[in-house]
Structures are given as C-alpha cells and as structure tokens.
Amino acid sequence: MIRFENVTKRFGAKVVLDGVTFEIEKGETFVIVGQSGAGKSVSLRHMIRLLTPESGRVWVEEDCVNEASGRELERILAHFGVLFQSAALLQWLSVEDNVCLPLRQKTRMPDDEIRTRVAERLALVGLEGVGDKMPADLSGGMRKRVGLARAIVTDPEIILYDEPTSGLDPVISRQIDLLIDDLRRRLGVTSVVVTHDLYSALHIGTRVAMLHDGHMVHCSAPEDFIASDHPVVRDFLQAQGIDSMADVRKAFKQ
Amino acid sequence: MITREPQIFDPPPQPFAAMGRAVIQTCQGTGRGLMMLLGAAAQVPFLFSRRNRDDVMRQLYLVGIKSLGVVTVVALFTGMILALQTGLALRRWGQESSIGMLVTISMLREMGPFMTGLVIAASVGSAIAAQMGTMAVSEEIAALDVMGISPLRYLMMPRLVALAFMMPLLTVYTNLLGILGGAMVGATQLGITLEAYFDNAFRYAENKDLYVGLFKAFLFGLIIVTVATYQGVTATEGAVGVGRATRRTVIISFLLILVVGYFVTRMFYQ
Numbered sequence: 001m002i003r004f005e006n007v008t009k010r011f012g013a014k015v016v017l018d019g020v021t022f023e024i025e026k027g028e029t030f031v032i033v034g035q036s037g038a039g040k041s042v043s044l045r046h047m048i049r050l051l052t053p054e055s056g057r058v059w060v061e062e063d064c065v066n067e068a069s070g071r072e073l074e075r076i077l078a079h080f081g082v083l084f085q086s087a088a089l090l091q092w093l094s095v096e097d098n099v100c101l102p103l104r105q106k107t108r109m110p111d112d113e114i115r116t117r118v119a120e121r122l123a124l125v126g127l128e129g130v131g132d133k134m135p136a137d138l139s140g141g142m143r144k145r146v147g148l149a150r151a152i153v154t155d156p157e158i159i160l161y162d163e164p165t166s167g168l169d170p171v172i173s174r175q176i177d178l179l180i181d182d183l184r185r186r187l188g189v190t191s192v193v194v195t196h197d198l199y200s201a202l203h204i205g206t207r208v209a210m211l212h213d214g215h216m217v218h219c220s221a222p223e224d225f226i227a228s229d230h231p232v233v234r235d236f237l238q239a240q241g242i243d244s245m246a247d248v249r250k251a252f253k254q
Numbered sequence: 255m256i257t258r259e260p261q262i263f264d265p266p267p268q269p270f271a272a273m274g275r276a277v278i279q280t281c282q283g284t285g286r287g288l289m290m291l292l293g294a295a296a297q298v299p300f301l302f303s304r305r306n307r308d309d310v311m312r313q314l315y316l317v318g319i320k321s322l323g324v325v326t327v328v329a330l331f332t333g334m335i336l337a338l339q340t341g342l343a344l345r346r347w348g349q350e351s352s353i354g355m356l357v358t359i360s361m362l363r364e365m366g367p368f369m370t371g372l373v374i375a376a377s378v379g380s381a382i383a384a385q386m387g388t389m390a391v392s393e394e395i396a397a398l399d400v401m402g403i404s405p406l407r408y409l410m411m412p413r414l415v416a417l418a419f420m421m422p423l424l425t426v427y428t429n430l431l432g433i434l435g436g437a438m439v440g441a442t443q444l445g446i447t448l449e450a451y452f453d454n455a456f457r458y459a460e461n462k463d464l465y466v467g468l469f470k471a472f473l474f475g476l477i478i479v480t481v482a483t484y485q486g487v488t489a490t491e492g493a494v495g496v497g498r499a500t501r502r503t504v505i506i507s508f509l510l511i512l513v514v515g516y517f518v519t520r521m522f523y524q
Contacts (some may be wrong), residue, residue: 050399074402106403
C-alpha cells in the first residue's frame with residue numbers, strides 16, 4: 001500500500017535517510033522505531049509530502065507521492081488521517097469544531113449528519129461529552145485522542161501516528177496504544193506508527209522496523225524483532241529492559 | 255500545500271556569498287509572498303460560502319471594531335499635533351487661519367492612511383504573524399494541508415478581505431477624527447472658530463485627496479496581510495521563531511508602507 005524505493009533525504013550535510021526501501025501492506029500496523037534523529041518522523045513526513053526526497057520514490061498504491069501535484073496530491077492525501085506529535089488542534093475551535101473541520105471544509109454533508117459522525121468518533125476514542133471544551137482545557141492524553149478522532153472522522157484508509165505516546169504518562173500511553181490497536185481491528189485501517197517506545201511498538205505492531213544512521217537495519221514481526229541478533233536492535237531492547245514478548249505483555253496487563 | 259520543508263544550507267564560505275544568498279532568499283520570499291496573496295485573492299469568490307462566512311465576519315470584527323480604540327486616540331492626536339505645530343509656525347506670519355486646509359489635506363493625502371497603516375501593522379499584523387507562526391511551529395498549518403484544507407482559503411482569505419475592506423473604512427474614520435482634533439486645537443489654542451476652520455478646510459481639499467488616500471489604505475492592507483501571513487507560515491524554531499516572525503512583520507510592513515506611500519503619492523501628484 002505504501003512503498004519506499006531507495007529514498008534518500010539530507011538536511012544540509014546530514015544524511016537522514018540513505019537509500020531506504022520498504023513496503024507496508026494493506027491492513028497492517030507498521031511501527032518504525034529508532035533513536036532520536038534516526039529519521040522516523042522524516043519517513044512519516046515523506047508519506048504525506050511534508051518532505052520530499054533528494055532521490056528515490058514514495059508510492060501510495062499506484063501513485064508516486066513526491067511527483068504528484070495539485071488535485072492528484074489532494075486525492076492521494078485523502079487516503080490519510082494523521083495524528084501529529086502535538087495533536088495539532090486549532091486552539092480557537094472547540095473539540096467538536098476541531099473534529100468537524102475536515103467534514104465542514106471538504107464535504108457537503110449536512111450539519112446534523114456531521115454532528116452525529118463527530119459524536120460517534122469522539123465516543124470511539126472514549127471522549128463522550130467533551131465536545132464543547134476548548135483544547136487548552138484538555139490534558140495531553142485527551143488532546144491526542146481528539147487529534148485521533150479528527151484523523152479518523154473522514155474514514156481514511158491509512159492512519160499515521162507520529163509519536164502518539166510521547167509526553168504522556170505510562171498509564172495514558174498504554175491506553176493510547178490499546179486504542180490504536182482497537183481502531184485497527186474495528187475500522188480495518190492500515191496504520192503507520194513512529195515511536196521510540198518499544199513496549200508500544202511490540203504490542204501494537206504487526207511488523208516493527210528499526211532505523212539507524214539513515215538505514216533500516218531490521219524489519220520483522222515483533223517476535224522476530226525480539227530475537228534479532230543485530231547489535232543496534234539488541235542495544236535498543238536492552239536499554240528498555242525487554243528480553244521477551246512476555247515482558248511486553250506484562251507491561252500491558254499492569 | 256503551503257507547508258514547505260526547512261531550507262538548511264552550509265555556512266557560506268565568504269561574506270560576498272552570504273550577501274548573495276541573502277539577496278536570493280529575499281527575492282524568493284517576495285515571490286512566494288506575492289503568490290500567496292494571489293492564491294488568497296483567488297479564494298475571495300468563496301467569501302460568503304457556508305465554510306468561510308463566519309471566519310470572514312470574525313476577522314472583520316477583529317480588524318475593524320477591536321482596533322477602534324487605539325485608532326481613535328492616534329487619529330485625534332495626529333490631527334491635534336498637526337494643527338498645533340503648523341498653527342504656531344504660521345502665527346508668525348498671521349496665517350494661522352490656514353490650518354484647516356493644512357490639516358485636512360495632510361490627513362486625507364498622507365497622515366490618515368499612513369497612521370492607520372502603522373497602527374494596524376503593529377496591532378493586527380503582529381497578531382496575525384504570531385497566530386500563524388504559532389500554528390506553523392505546532393504543525394497546525396501542516397495538519398490543514400494534509401487534511402486538504404487550503405490555509406490560503408481557510409486562514410489568509412478572511413484576513414485579506416478584512417484588511418482590504420476595513421483599512422479604507424478605518425482611514426475615513428482616522429481622517430474625520432484627525433480633522434476634528436485639528437479643529438479643537440484651532441478653537442482652544444489658536445483662536446480660530448470652528449466655522450472658519452471648516453470653511454478653510456473644505457475650500458481647498460479635493461475629492462482626489464480622499465480617493466488617493468483610500469487607495470493607499472487599501473494597498474497598505476494588502477501589504478500587512480501578505481507580510482504577516484508569509485512571516486507567520488514560514489516561522490520555524492518554536493517560540494524564538496514566532497517572536498522573529500512578529501518583529502519582522504512590523505518592521506517590513508512599516509518600511510513597505512513608507513516606500514509604497516511615497517510612490518503612490520508620486521504617481522498621483524507629480
């Protein structure tokens with residue numbers, strides 16, 4: 001569904017992605033992990049053309065994202081819902097108006113139908129009855145949930161999550177992880193998650209990929225990821241105290 | 255999409271190269287700002303659509319009504335200072351009765367649009383830049399782009415309409431209050447009756463003075479909204495970047511108001 005072909009990206013002299021190639025299948029939850037500055041968010045931003053590669057191509061279905069323009073790009077972006085790291089809610093709009101925004105601006109859906117859809121999506125992320133609140137009145141976790149409700153309100157086929165649990169306490173982080181997993185099962189969407197939290201990655205991911213120094217050093221199912229003998233992967237697992245899938249399951253049971 | 259990836263360059267090898275790069279970046283910025291203005295202007299036909307009318311009304315209120323307080327004080331005192339300075343100077347030759355004409359023509363041609371432009375650039379322009387800048391650094395503008403909502407239509411067009419429409423109206427208000435302020439000083443400090451002041455004022459002022467002043471105000475509105483939006487959406491580096499965008503908006507708007515004001519005067523009066 002999404003394909004990176006030899007994607008290279010530089011910021012000044014620093015090579016952030018160096019000929020990265022991978023493919024994300026329809027319906028899977030593909031998690032990209034790595035240290036800060038490894039190029040995780042940069043990869044995500046290439047999928048929605050917030051960044052363009054120096055060389056290589058990014059494909060969504062049969063469309064090349066980095067060569068599309070105008071209406072074609074708009075059509076490609078309609079496949080996506082994005083949860084930004086900061087949730088990116090418009091501060092002067094209420095929760096309901098934020099979630100309504102893509103429907104009000106991009107469709108001719110009647111107002112009462114929009115309100116029903118928004119209430120449904122807010123309920124899906126566990127936020128009934130907060131429609132009138134302003135983003136500034138919400139906690140970090142609630143803001144992320146509102147951002148997620150806005151991302152799924154247009155029924156996208158692909159949802160991108162940029163560090164969905166960063167800045168949240170462990171309990172709320174696990175709730176967000178369970179929500180991502182739940183949404184994939186209920187809505188059948190393809191999810192791409194960028195995170196440095198390996199517990200999250202191994203719990204929600206159907207495949208986990210590790211970026212290091214601009215290269216994808218490992219990509220596999222969570223069980224194989226834990227068994228990997230690649231030194232960078234081993235260091236990353238050890239740094240977060242993970243030896244087996246049992247450690248991950250234990251963290252989510254607590 | 256108006257979201258652009260950050261441009262990162264290696265440090266220039268010599269000062270001459272740095273100057274060249276600055277010139278190129280200024281030209282690129284000017285071009286992109288003008289393209290944004292044209293892009294937002296192309297959205298003006300959607301002014302009254304269900305999706306935009308509330309935002310347009312909100313911006314008209316913010317630019318027009320919320321600025322009235324500061325515009326009132328500035329306009330009144332501009333007229334009073336003009337009347338006092340010129341009146342005291344002309345009194346030496348017994349010509350203080352001409353202040354009506356001097357204040358009115360100065361206000362209509364130059365001081366009305368100029369002072370309104372400065373006040374709106376400092377208050378509304380800086381507010382637009384700060385808001386857009388904050389939205390840019392917190393990825394809200396990128397989110398709009400990704401949702402397929404044009405920031406030019408959703409954010410810039412309502413502000414463009416508000417400034418293009420309200421700047422001339424506020425200038426009319428500034429002119430009236432400035433002329434009134436001059437009359438008050440004339441009556442209380444220089445011994446000129448209101449009747450003599452207004453008789454002198456309207457005997458020499460022409461319709462052209464008013465129209466040229468309003469045309470300038472319209473142009474100043476376009477300048478302020480373009481500079482503020484461009485500086486805002488290109489802000490990077492968090493709070494520091496937002497502060498820089500706001501400062502640049504005020505400085506560039508002031509300079510452009512002065513320069514454009516001069517050339518419009520030259521075009522119509524030479």
